[in-house]
C-alpha cells in the first residue's frame with residue numbers, strides 16, 4: 001500500500017441468491033476472474049441458445065463471503081494506509097438492490113452484519129489505541145449528493161453550525177478538493193463515531209423502488225479525517241489523510257425500475273451523474289487524455305482527489321447472481337474493469353506546522369549564537385561548523401566519551417556547542433546502559449519489587465517538601481532522581497568546593513583547610529554552625545538520593561577504611577535502611593524466641609504424653625494380672641486413677657495438637673522474617689558499596705557525571721558475602737537451630753508450602769496496594785509487623 005503507481009483495486013461482490021445463474025456467471029479458481037455469458041438475442045426476447053462471453057479480470061470475486069471477510073479483503077489495507085498518511089477511498093457501485101448499502105454500512109441492527117464503515121471506524125480507533133507514540137485527531141463528515149444537491153447528513157447533530165450560503169465543492173491549493181460548509185465532527189472513540197454514522201443513516205434519502213423497497217436515492221460519502229503527530233519527536237511535521245467511504249446510488253436503467261414522477265426524476269439525475277462518473281473514469285484510464293471532466297457533476301467534482309490522485313482507491317462492484325439481471329451485471333462489470341485501468345499515485349500527506357517550525361528555528365538560532373560566543377572566546381579558535389552533526393561525527397564523539405570513561409583519553413577537546421551537547425548525550429546513554437546492566441545483574445540474584453510509598457521514604461518525603469524541587473527522593477530505590485539544571489550547577493560547584501580528606505574532618509575542632517581553602521564538615525551531626533551562611537545553606541540542601549547526598553559531602557582523595565565508612569554510612573545516608581534492618585532483626589528475634597518457647601512447650605507436652613501413656617499401660621498391665629472387674633453390662637470397669645489418666649492423656653494430646661499448629665505457623669513466620677532481614681542486609685551493604693565506590697573510588701570526572709543525574713553502581717556485593725557479613729553469634733546460632741527444626745522431610749514440605757503461601761499473599765498484597773482479608777484464622781496467617789525492603 002502506498003507504492004507509487006498502483007492501480008485502483010476492484011472487487012466484485014455477488015449478492016447471494018437461491019437461483020444463481022451458474023451457466024451465465026462463472027469465476028475462475030484463481031478467484032480473480034469473472035466470466036459472463038449472455039444469450040445473443042435475450043434483449044429482444046427471442047429464444048436463442050447462442051452465447052456471447054466476456055471475461056473480466058478483477059482483484060477478487062466475493063461470492064458467499066461474510067461481511068468480515070469482505071472487510072479484510074477490501075478495506076483493511078486502505079484503512080492502515082490512511083493511518084500512515086495516505087488518502088483512501090472505498091466505493092460501492094452497482095445496480096439498485098445489488099447490495100451496495102449492505103456492503104458499505106451493513107445491517108445497523110446486527111453487529112455481525114455490520115459493513116465496511118463501522119468496521120473501518122473500529123479499526124481506526126483500535127490502531128489509534130495501539131500507536132501510543134502518536135497523538136491522533138479524528139474528525140468525521142457525512143455528505144449526500146441528491147439530485148445534484150449537496151446535503152450535510154450530520155447537520156442535525158447538536159452543536160453543528162449551519163454554513164452560510166449552502167455547501168459547495170471547492171478546490172484546494174495542491175490539487176485536493178473539499179466541501180465548503182460541510183460540518184466536521186471531532187470524535188474520540190468508536191462509540192462517538194458510530195453515533196454520528198447512525199445519525200447520518202437516519203437522515204439519508206430513501207425511496208421505495210421496484211427493485212429495492214429501501215433504495216438509497218443518492219450518493220453518500222462518509223469521510224474519516226485523520227491527523228497524527230509524533231509524541232516522541234518534537235517535530236514540526238505532521239500527517240493528515242482522508243478516508244472516503246462512498247455508497248453510490250443504484251445504477252439501474254429507468255425502464256427496469258418502473259419509476260415515475262419524482263422517483264423518475266431522481267433516477268435520471270442518478271444516471272446522469274453516474275454517466276459523468278464513467279466519462280471521468282474513461283478519461284483517467286486513458287493516459288493520453290489531458291483533461292478529465294471532473295466538474296460536470298457534483299459527484300465527480302467531490303471525488304476528484306479520490307479517483308486518480310494520490311489516493312489508495314478500491315471499488316466494490318455489487319452485482320446480482322440471477323440471469324434476469326445479467327445485462328445490468330455486464331454493464332457494472334464493464335464500469336469496474338475500466339476503473340481497474342486507472343493508475344493512482346499514493347503519497348503521504350505530510351505537512352509542516354508553521355508554529356512549531358518557527359519555534360524550532362528560533363531554538364536553532366539560539367544554539368548557533370551560543371556556539372559563536374564559545375568560538376570567539378576560545379584561545380585556539382578553529383573553524384566552526386554550524387551544520388547538524390553527521391552520523392560519523394556522532395560516532396566519533398561516542399568513541400571519545402567511551403575512551404574518556406575507560407581512562408584511555410585524558411580529556412575531550414571542546415570544538416563547538418553541538419559537540420558538547422552530543423557528548424553529554426553520550427554520557428547519559430553510558431550511564432543509562434550501566435544502570436540497566438546493574439539492574440539486570442541485580443535481578444538475576446534478587447527479585448526487585450516496587451518499594452511501598454510509605455516507611456523509609458517518609459523522611460525523604462519531608463525533605464522533598466522542604467526542597468520542593470529536586471525530583472524523586474528515595475530511600476531505597478536505585479535511581480537518583482533528576483535535579484534541575486540550576487541545582488546540578490550548584491551541586492557541581494559545591495562539590496568542587498567541598499573536596500577534602502576524611503581524616504581531616506574527624507579531627508574535630510574547627511577543621512582543616514582544603515586546597516581551595518574551604519572548611520568542610522561531613523554529615524549533619526558534625527556540622528559547624530560557625531560556617532559562612534552560604535556554606536550552611538548548602539549543607540541543609542537535601543539531595544536527590546542518599547547516595548548522591550553522601551557523595552557530595554564526603555568526596556575523598558584517599559578512601560577511609562571501609563569499617564569506619566560503613567559506620568558513617570549507617571548513621572547518615574543508610575540510616576533509614578539500617579533502622580529498618582534493626583527493627584526487622586528485633587521482630588525476627590522476638591519471633592524466634594516465641595518459636596523456642598513453642599518448641600519447648602511442644603516437647604514438654606510430648607514428654608508428659610509419653611509419661612502418662614507409660615503409667616496408664618502399667619496400670620492396665622497390673623489390672624490384667626489381677627483379673628478384670630466387669631460391670632453389669634459386661635464392660636471392663638476402670639479404677640478411678642485409670643480414668644484420671646485417660647482424661648489427662650486426652651487433654652495433653654489436644655494441647656499438643658494446638659501447640660504443634662502454632663509451632664508450624666510461627667516457623668513460617670520466622671522464615672519469612674529471616675528472608676526480609678537478609679534482604680535488608682543485602683540492600684544496606686549494596687547501597688553502602690555503591691556509595692563508597694561513588695564517593696571515594698571513582699575519578700572526579702565520573703563523579704561529576706553522576707552528580708549531573710546519573711547512577712553508576714560499581715562494586716556490588718555478592719549475595720553470599722552479604723549474607724555472611726554482619727551476622728552476629730546469636731543470629732548464627734538461631735539460624736542453625738532453625739535449620740535443625742526443619743530436618744524431617746514432611747516439615748520441609750510443610751514449610752515450603754507455607755512460605756509459598758506467605759509469599760503469594762505478600763506479593764498479592766503489594767500488588768493490590770492494600771492488605772487482603774482472608775477467611776483463614778488470623779492467628780495462624782497474620783504476618784509479623786516487619787518492614788520489607790527490596
Ligand SMILES: Nc1ncnc2c1ncn2[C@@H]1O[C@H](COP(=O)(O)OP(=O)(O)OP(=O)(O)O)[C@@H](O)[C@H]1O
Nearest residue numbers: 015016096097098099100101102212215216249250
Ligand atoms: N451479501 C448480502 N447478503 C445478505 N443480504 C444482502 C446482501 N446484499 C444485499 N442484501 C440484501 O439485499 C437488499 C438490498 O441491498 P442494499 O440496500 O444494500 O442494495 P443497494 O445496492 O444499496 O440498493 P440501492 O441502490 O437501491 O440503495 C437488502 O435487504 C440487503 O439486506
